[in-house]
Amino acid sequence: MVKLSRPFVAVLSALLLVLAVTSPARAAAAPEPPSQRYLVSGPKTPQQRSQVARTGAAIDAVRKDGSLEVSAIASELKAIKKLGYTVAALPSPQPYQRLATSYHTFAEMQAELDAVVAAYPQIARKVVIGKSYQGRDIVGVKISDNVAVDENEPETLYISNIHARERLTAEQTLDLIGTLTRGYGSNTRITNLVNSREMWIFPMVNPDGQVYDMTSDTQPGRMWRKNRQPAPTDLNRNFPYKWGCCGGSSGNVSSETYRGPSPESAPETKVLTNFVRSRIVGGVQQIKLFLDIHSDAEMVLWPFGYTYNDTVPGSMSTDEEATHRTIGRTLAASNGFTPQQSSDLYITDGTTDDWTWGDQRIFSFTFELGGGSFYPSPSRIDSLVAGTRDSLLTLTEYADCPYRAIGKQAQYCAA
Structure with missing residues (x-):
């Protein structure tokens, strides 16, 4: 028998302990199979819906009877059942044939932006603000008269398709671009906005x-929600305000609401936050209104999502809440959606509009478009986006002074 010295035994024991602690099997749970779609019956209140969201499942829609359409992995499904709710599998989206009017591919979207800029060079400029994880351009347009000049005018920011499967949202923003450019010079309302x-x-x-x-x-699509990093991240849970604070996202890499290992860990999130920060000029944020377009729930939402409180000392005053609420209700009166604070639906954290308001003090809203699914038939695209067109223009009109909504422009926006 070989007799080991005590110092050698001590070193060996320490090494084995380190290997045990850092073993991949112990450091992270094995990935779970992809999520499936389910109908959850029973939840009725924001608190009960938040219970479901806290499992990590993505709440895809709230039906009129209160039941929830969710995307959940096996462990989340087990947790939902443990809450006492009834769960049934949902069928896959029905296939559709590509029509003359259909959803834009990424390449078709880029081509459309190029065509708009070529046709309206005085008021439209293509902008690339960064790259995705796989190296694709995050591209959009700036629209304004004197578009090549950074004028002292209130700015608005609209984003869509942050969740990949919410395909109608890109059609809504492309429609807005077309409305603003084609209407300039012939429609007084649009001309005034662009000017x-x-x-x-x-x-x-x-x-x-x-x-x-x-x-x-x-076929409609893969029902894919997140980005395409090796550990795909829900970009709308990755923003650096109240990130992971309140049960409104998941730390499980297999979950549809996986928030990432840290705030802004997804390159797409970082591109967006860097762009918003770049619009601080002379210490003042130039973007006055922000809109994140999602689907599918027919809602107008405003901050906060991380708390049920309407007002938060130092973060959401009475007048700020009233301004958000009044504008939100005005927009809903235009597009027929339901207006409410985001957390009235269920608790979320690390979201776009919680960050744009909570960190950047930009009046912020989310539209949840309609259509009955993430993939409405392409034959419905035109009518669905037309129903929301006016509300986008109305929101833009408030950019000069959102407090005008509550009659306090003299108090807050006097020159």
Whole structure:
């Protein structure tokens, strides 16, 4: 028998302990199979819906009877059942044929932006603000008179398709770009907006996810939500305000609401936050209104998502809450959606509009478009986006002084 010295035994024991602690099997759970779609019956209140969201499942829609359409992995499904709710599997989206009017691919979106800029060079300029994980451009347009000049005008920022499968959202922003450019010079309302605002519009801020989701012309898509990093991240849970604070996202890499290992860990998130920060000129944020377009729930939402409180000392005053609420209700009166604070739906954290308001003090909203699914038939695109067109223009009109909504422009926006 070989007799080991005590110092050698001590070193060996320490090494084995380190290997045990850092073993990949112990450091992270094995990935779970992809999520499936389910109908959850039973939750009725924001708190009950938040219970479901806290499992990590993505709540895709809230039906009129209160039941929830969710995307959940096996461990989340088990947790939902443990809450006492009834769960049933949902069928896959029905295939559709590609029509003359159909959803834009990423390449088609880029071509459309190029065509707009070529046709309206005085008021439209193509902008690339960064790259996705796989190296695709995060591209949009700036629309304003004197578009090549950074004028002292209120700015608005619109983004869409942050969740890859929410395909109608890109069509809505492309429609806005067309409305503003084609209407300039002939429509007084649009001409006034273009002359007095600087508008930044980004139709596909999750291009890798969008390309992956749009698998063929004869089926809706893969139901893909996140970006395409090796550990894919829900970009709308990765923003650096109240990140991971409140049960509104998941730390499980297999979850549809995986928030990433740290705030801004997704390159697409970082591109967006860097762009917004770049619009601080002379210490003042130039973007006055922000809109993140999602689907599918027919809602107008405003901050905060991380707390049920309407007001938060130092973060959301009574007048700030009233301004958000009044504008939100005005927009809903235009597009027929339901207006409410984001957390009235369920708790979320690390989201776009919680960050744009909570960190940057930009009045912020989310539209949840309609259509009945993430992939409405392409034959419905025109009518669906037309129903929301006016509300986008109305939101833009508030950029000069959002407090005008509550009659306090003299108090807050006097020169």
